Amino acid sequence: xxxxxxxxxxxxxxxxxxxxxxxxxxxxxxxxxxxxxxxxxxxxxxxxxxxxxxxxxxxxxxxxxxxxxxxxxxxxxxxxxxxxxxxxxxxxxxxxxxxxxxxxxxxxxxxxxxxxxxxxxxxxxxxxxxxxxxxxxxxxxxxxxxxxxxxxxxxxxxxxxxxxxxxxxxxxxxxxxxxxxxxxxxxxxxxxxxxxxxxxxxxxxxxxxxxxxxxxxxxxxxxxxxxxxxxxxxxxxxxxxxxxxxxxxxxxxxxxxxxxxxxxxxxxxxxxxxxxxxxxxxxxxxxxxxxxxxxxxxxxxxxxxxxxxxxxxxxxxxxxx
Amino acid sequence: xxxxxxxxxxxxxxxxxxxxxxxxxxxxxxxxxxxxxxxxxxxxxxxxxxxxxxxxxxxxxxxxxxxxxxxxxxxxxxxxxxxxxxxxxxxxxxxxxxxxxxxxxxxxxxxxxxxxxxxxxxxxxxxxxxxxxxxxxxxxxxxxxxxxxxxxxxxxxxxxxxxxxxxxxxxxxxxxxxxxxxxxxxxxxxxxxxxxxxxxxxxxxxxxxxxxxxxxxxxxxxxxxxxxxxxxxxxxxxxxxxxxxxxxxxxxxxxxxxxxxxxxxxxxxxxxxxxxxxxxxxxxxxxxxxxxxxxxxxxxxxxxxxxxxxxxxxxxxxxxxxxxxxxxxxxxxxxxxxxxxxxx
Numbered sequence: 001x002x003x004x005x006x007x008x009x010x011x012x013x014x015x016x017x018x019x020x021x022x023x024x025x026x027x028x029x030x031x032x033x034x035x036x037x038x039x040x041x042x043x044x045x046x047x048x049x050x051x052x053x054x055x056x057x058x059x060x061x062x063x064x065x066x067x068x069x070x071x072x073x074x075x076x077x078x079x080x081x082x083x084x085x086x087x088x089x090x091x092x093x094x095x096x097x098x099x100x101x102x103x104x105x106x107x108x109x110x111x112x113x114x115x116x117x118x119x120x121x122x123x124x125x126x127x128x129x130x131x132x133x134x135x136x137x138x139x140x141x142x143x144x145x146x147x148x149x150x151x152x153x154x155x156x157x158x159x160x161x162x163x164x165x166x167x168x169x170x171x172x173x174x175x176x177x178x179x180x181x182x183x184x185x186x187x188x189x190x191x192x193x194x195x196x197x198x199x200x201x202x203x204x205x206x207x208x209x210x211x212x213x214x215x216x217x218x219x220x221x222x223x224x225x226x227x228x229x230x231x232x233x234x235x236x237x238x239x240x241x242x243x244x245x246x247x248x249x250x251x252x253x254x255x256x257x258x259x260x261x262x263x264x265x266x267x268x269x270x271x272x273x274x275x276x277x278x279x280x281x282x283x284x285x286x287x288x289x290x291x292x293x294x295x296x297x298x299x300x301x302x303x304x305x306x307x308x309x310x311x312x313x314x315x316x317x318x319x320x321x
Numbered sequence: 322x323x324x325x326x327x328x329x330x331x332x333x334x335x336x337x338x339x340x341x342x343x344x345x346x347x348x349x350x351x352x353x354x355x356x357x358x359x360x361x362x363x364x365x366x367x368x369x370x371x372x373x374x375x376x377x378x379x380x381x382x383x384x385x386x387x388x389x390x391x392x393x394x395x396x397x398x399x400x401x402x403x404x405x406x407x408x409x410x411x412x413x414x415x416x417x418x419x420x421x422x423x424x425x426x427x428x429x430x431x432x433x434x435x436x437x438x439x440x441x442x443x444x445x446x447x448x449x450x451x452x453x454x455x456x457x458x459x460x461x462x463x464x465x466x467x468x469x470x471x472x473x474x475x476x477x478x479x480x481x482x483x484x485x486x487x488x489x490x491x492x493x494x495x496x497x498x499x500x501x502x503x504x505x506x507x508x509x510x511x512x513x514x515x516x517x518x519x520x521x522x523x524x525x526x527x528x529x530x531x532x533x534x535x536x537x538x539x540x541x542x543x544x545x546x547x548x549x550x551x552x553x554x555x556x557x558x559x560x561x562x563x564x565x566x567x568x569x570x571x572x573x574x575x576x577x578x579x580x581x582x583x584x585x586x587x588x589x590x591x592x593x594x595x596x597x598x599x600x601x602x603x604x605x606x607x608x609x610x611x612x613x614x615x616x617x618x619x620x621x622x623x624x625x626x627x628x629x630x631x632x633x634x635x636x637x638x639x640x641x642x643x644x645x646x647x648x649x650x651x652x653x654x655x656x657x658x659x660x661x662x663x664x665x
Binding site: 269 | 366499531610
């Protein structure tokens with residue numbers, strides 16, 4: 001892990017309008033509200049949180065699928081927010097976004113070979129022979145036989161489609177891959193093979209991962225650092241070990257307490273957090289977690305807590321820590 | 322001890338006609354649920370959990386080709402029961418259902434109070450006891466005395482699932498509730514007819530982890546306090562550990578292992594169960610995968626359906642499905658080469 005961050009988000013915001021039946025704007029959902037963090041080369045940074053906390057919006061805003069309402073994204077030191085499309089195109093080779101099931105992103109009418117060829121034609125000046133060689137190489141790296149190159153996606157199993165999708169993402173040797181919920185909805189046995197593949201590819205291509213997931217056990221197994229999000233904010237950012245050993249934010253603590261632990265205590269006997277997350281269009285004043293927080297005090301309603309370091313590898317946004 | 326079981330499924334086989342051929346979705350399944358226990362039915366997608374749940378409720382899809390075996394509930398075979406009696410006495414009354422996705426199961430156009438009373442009009446335990454004047458017919462009136470008693474029961478049940486009754490909750494439409502609240506309402510609707518068995522089909526897999534913990538806690542408390550048995554299907558082993566008293570594992574339409582929950586997680590014996598537990602991600606341990614893929618149900622492997630992926634498979638496994646072996650206590654496994662007592 002080098003010291004220069006490969007990606008830096010600086011006060012990143014993304015707002016979505018809330019419209020009524022007539023299309024009038026009646027409010028704003030602050031899906032991202034001043035999110036700042038750094039990703040270092042070679043690491044896997046996990047982004048966890050419950051649905052609606054803005055973790056997918058974060059991934060999409062970073063690659064430019066959503067335009068940010070405020071803040072900056074620095075990729076390898078250059079500001080990539082608001083770049084013209086021509087400059088964006090060059091960036092695509094280095095910064096890739098991976099949807100939940102990359103297999104679904106394949107064109108059903110294209111053979112695997114054509115799908116894998118396309119990024120090389122668009123982004124590189126390789127000759128036809130060099131492209132073929134590159135495709136053969138990547139197929140073996142994702143564990144598929146070269147005989148599959150002339151098949152169509154529907155002739156492959158779901159797991160093989162996923163591998164082709166990943167191969168396509170890795171075709172241009174990206175430096176950073178944003179993975180959006182790569183294992184949600186999978187059975188445990190399939191999940192473990194996907195995670196294993198992602199880990200192999202990370203070391204083979206020396207990739208940096210931004211791993212967006214709602215599943216803390218998966219993130220724990222995959223990531224070096226974890227950022228916990230709640231209603232558009234990062235509430236705690238820490239090294240994986242530190243987070244699981246000494247989580248400081250009350251929300252992180254509840255999240256950890258909610259994970260079933262086979263062979264250990266039973267969550268259904270001990271879990272204490274009540275209520276649902278509030279409506280993101282009308283977040284509470286001050287700290288956004290205060291309506292469910294067991295430690296909330298009067299000050300939490302008045303002051304908005306900022307993410308501040310409390311240990312070498314741990315930052316928390318809480319006034320009561 | 323067949324007499325002790327509330328629900329006993331024996332040798333159930335169900336096939337479906339599909340474009341690719343006949344899919345043998347359930348192939349000789351044996352599951353038993355005792356009164357008041359929470360039985361977990363664990364398996365990966367496509368293993369037949371939902372088909373089994375539908376078969377118990379008598380709502381198997383019409384393209385079912387072949388159905389054999391028995392589903393006995395209180396000693397009566399539900400598969401042989403006339404449809405009218407099934408509808409009047411069993412489905413929604415003595416056996417109720419909690420779906421995975423509550424938004425798809427509420428009518429979006431009616432307030433939840435109306436929907437709760439609709440359930441009670443037909444499925445109230447007071448109707449079964451013939452309280453109030455006359456039975457409700459197709460155009461029949463809802464007897465007023467029973468209606469009042471049912472409304473009280475609805476209010477009590479909403480309090481039991483921690484939904485505030487004040488503030489016009491009963492007049493709200495389903496979309497006005499959050500996912501966790503809708504699942505609470507579904508649990509309330511499932512418990513209102515005072516059933517003996519609730520079939521919960523992955524009730525928490527659409528929920529966030531903190532909401533899941535709340536719902537599991539609630540379901541466990543309510544099931545234990547009212548003494549209702551629950552057949553809880555899930556693909557998540559952690560959830561099964563949380564809530565179940567016993568666990569049955571299914572693989573590709575066959576049950577492979579049944580054990581009390583602590584034995585199950587401490588000393589699994591079937592190779593599939595062992596590999597499944599090992600594939601859970603855990604810090605400080607290499608990720609392990611089962612290898613291979615789930616078989617096509619149109620062309621299932623002969624014998625034990627797990628044998629193509631099993632490191633311990635022998636010729637016996639390829640020829641015939643192993644019989645149920647009764648191990649210590651209530652631990653039952655279908656395998657020629659189960660893991661030893663000390664393993665894993």
